[in-house]
């Protein structure tokens with residue numbers, strides 16, 4: 001076992017695989033957009049969606065707010081009060097350009113609160129302004145009967 005592997009098994013809960021579900025290292029996947037020495041801009045709405053999901057799993061509220069369109073952005077997300085949520089996975093169902101600078105991404109995200117599994121099925125709208133994609137809002141295509 002290399003020192004690096006030993007370190008990641010010691011640190012336990014955080015694997016270097018990106019939480020968004022792509023079989024890629026976090027730093028090479030969504031981590032590129034979250035920060036570091038050279039912050040990159042997500043090239044399309046699906047990539048932005050993945051990086052936002054990963055930001056939720058890591059509690060990166062500043063990133064979530066920065067990628068939220070100013071017209072619909074909440075003041076804050078109170079992620080720190082939301083520690084009980086455990087994100088389990090993301091599945092992208094559909095990614096469609098709806099115009100030159102707009103797109104929708106349909107996804108299912110799974111999470112657990114206090115041991116109970118939930119499923120969020122949302123179709124999110126994104127717009128591109130000055131070369132950057134922003135989350136606008138979402139619709140819920142169907143209420144999944146997880147009760």
Ligand SMILES: [Zn+2]
Pocket residue numbers: 018019020021022026029030031050051054
């Ligand atoms: Zn990722």
